[in-house]
Amino acid sequence: MKPTESHRYITRIWKTRLHGLLLATSLIIPLSGIAQDAGVNDPAHQVITGFHGQLLGVMREAKTLGYQGRYDKLHPLITSLFDTPTIAKVILSRYWKEINDQEKEEFIKLFNELSTATYASRFDGYNGETFVDLGSEELNKGRLLVKTELQQPGDDPVRMDYLMQQNKEGWRIISVIADGVNDLSLKRAEYAVIIREKGFAGLVEEIRKKIKENETGAD
Amino acid sequence: MNVTSTNFERNFSPAATLCLLVTLLILTGCASTQTHKPTAEIDPDPLESANRVFYNINETLDRNFLKPVAQVYADHMPVFMRVGVTNFFANLSYANVILNSFLQGKVNDGMSDTMRFVLNSTLGIGGLVDVATDIGFVAHKEDFGQTLAKWGFARGAYLYIPIVQGPDSVRDVPDMATKQLLNPLTYITSIYLLPVTALNVINTRANLLDETNIRDEAALDPYAFTREAYLQQREFLIYDGQPPVEGYDTLFDEDVDGDSELIIE
Numbered sequence: 001m002k003p004t005e006s007h008r009y010i011t012r013i014w015k016t017r018l019h020g021l022l023l024a025t026s027l028i029i030p031l032s033g034i035a036q037d038a039g040v041n042d043p044a045h046q047v048i049t050g051f052h053g054q055l056l057g058v059m060r061e062a063k064t065l066g067y068q069g070r071y072d073k074l075h076p077l078i079t080s081l082f083d084t085p086t087i088a089k090v091i092l093s094r095y096w097k098e099i100n101d102q103e104k105e106e107f108i109k110l111f112n113e114l115s116t117a118t119y120a121s122r123f124d125g126y127n128g129e130t131f132v133d134l135g136s137e138e139l140n141k142g143r144l145l146v147k148t149e150l151q152q153p154g155d156d157p158v159r160m161d162y163l164m165q166q167n168k169e170g171w172r173i174i175s176v177i178a179d180g181v182n183d184l185s186l187k188r189a190e191y192a193v194i195i196r197e198k199g200f201a202g203l204v205e206e207i208r209k210k211i212k213e214n215e216t217g218a219d
Numbered sequence: 220m221n222v223t224s225t226n227f228e229r230n231f232s233p234a235a236t237l238c239l240l241v242t243l244l245i246l247t248g249c250a251s252t253q254t255h256k257p258t259a260e261i262d263p264d265p266l267e268s269a270n271r272v273f274y275n276i277n278e279t280l281d282r283n284f285l286k287p288v289a290q291v292y293a294d295h296m297p298v299f300m301r302v303g304v305t306n307f308f309a310n311l312s313y314a315n316v317i318l319n320s321f322l323q324g325k326v327n328d329g330m331s332d333t334m335r336f337v338l339n340s341t342l343g344i345g346g347l348v349d350v351a352t353d354i355g356f357v358a359h360k361e362d363f364g365q366t367l368a369k370w371g372f373a374r375g376a377y378l379y380i381p382i383v384q385g386p387d388s389v390r391d392v393p394d395m396a397t398k399q400l401l402n403p404l405t406y407i408t409s410i411y412l413l414p415v416t417a418l419n420v421i422n423t424r425a426n427l428l429d430e431t432n433i434r435d436e437a438a439l440d441p442y443a444f445t446r447e448a449y450l451q452q453r454e455f456l457i458y459d460g461q462p463p464v465e466g467y468d469t470l471f472d473e474d475v476d477g478d479s480e481l482i483i484e
Contacts, residue, residue, distance in 0.1 A: 086471070090470050090471055090473075093473070118436065118437055121436055122433065122436065137464050139464060139465075139467060139468045140468055140469075140472065141468075141471075141472070143471070145464055145467060159460065163467060163468060165471070174468075174471070175467075177467070179452065179455060179460075180451055180452055180454060180455020180456075180460070180462060181447075181448050181451045181452055181455070182451060182467065184470060185447065185451070185470060186444065186447040186448060186451065188470065189443055189446075189447045190439055190440050190443040190444050190447060191439070193440050193442075193443040194439055194440055194443075203439075206439045210437075210439055213436075214436060217436070
């Protein structure tokens with residue numbers, strides 16, 4: 001079966017042998033006491049484990065919290081754990097230098113709201129999901145790829161990898177990669193199209209509209 | 220798009236499909252002669268304006284016809300029956316996976332895929348029940364597009380083929396023919412084919428409702444979103460879920476403060 005249209009974003013990849021192998025490795029390594037450069041207890045992993053813990057908490061209470069309740073809980077979390085200024089700069093790419101400082105500030109704030117709104121509307125319930133740590137890989141310039149898998153009873157697991165970078169406050173998330181789809185490069189390509197057609201003001205307006213849609217479309 | 224791929228199956232005889240496959244392979248070869256430049260440097264979508272027209276046609280048809288039907292089906296069909304239908308059609312199309320596992324030199328996977336097909340077709344009552352996964356013969360995701368990638372063919376242009384396929388690329392087009400040739404439904408003539416095909420289309424679309432909802436939740440430009448997600452997802456599949464990580468963070472090392480001729484309107 002070939003992946004289909006929207007399939008690409010969060011799609012269900014069948015568990016491959018490599019998955020199993022990775023999973024096994026991530027379980028065996030801590031037990032056998034072999035110290036890895038980036039084990040599951042390093043600070044970057046702790047950020048992700050903490051994030052997942054909080055996210056699962058919000059999911060468990062999703063119905064009682066409602067959309068606004070979830071938003072309010074997730075907003076400080078996303079603000080502190082995502083390096084949104086870096087993300088905004090990379091996503092706007094060449095357009096970043098075309099906007100003034102006030103527009104930059106506003107865009108960072110707006111993008112942070114969009115991320116929160118997306119999480120608040122997507123994680124609107126709990127069906128026994130768990131996150132499994134699959135280890136990590138070092139990238140350029142001290143960046144780290146933390147690999148995890150979201151397992152859902154009765155459904156195929158989703159790989160959730162986090163691109164992390166250290167700033168003066170600690171390890172921060174700079175992109176989420178769901179089954180190979182890098183949210184940051186996806187948004188960069190998408191936003192470039194919108195800026196090309198509607199200008200930066202048009203992009204801002206579209207993002208505002210999307211936040212509203214998530215708000216009204218949720219429970 | 221898989222959703223409606225079976226429409227295609229009805230319209231082509233095996234011989235015609237084989238001719239098409241050969242032609243497509245030659246075309247892929249031609250389109251691929253410029254090969255392996257880093258993807259960031261080349262425009263992945265030189266046919267964007269035509270693709271967008273086809274995308275809009277497809278979306279209009281989907282929104283007005285297929286999606287509402289699939290929603291009703293999803294709301295009323297018991298889960299175990301949906302799982303059975305999904306298993307049945309996945310099993311019928313599994314020969315394409317077997318062949319492509321072998322073509323990519325994954326002999327162990329190919330053997331496992333063969334066992335999977337045999338077990339599910341027999342013990343699994345014609346594929347309705349997936350008994351093989353529990354025994355350890357897990358499903359793989361392989362197709363001829365991935366095989367061509369492994370063989371070194373470049374991706375070529377991004378394509379949007381309405382109704383029968385959805386997002387695609389030049390390199391992935393020949394797979395439309397291989398999956399066709401390897402599906403037993405191609406060789407059956409019966410009045411039951413029409414309802415069976417319709418069931419496949421509706422069931423497949425219903426399985427994608429979550430995914431399309433997520434797209435609608437997140438996308439500002441659904442066309443660009445679909446394209447980027449498709450292209451990235453294909454890379455992920457080609458590398459069996461372990462794509463090289465080197466390219467992941469190159470975005471961060473570009474000099475965005477450098478001179479640029481692009482100006483925001």
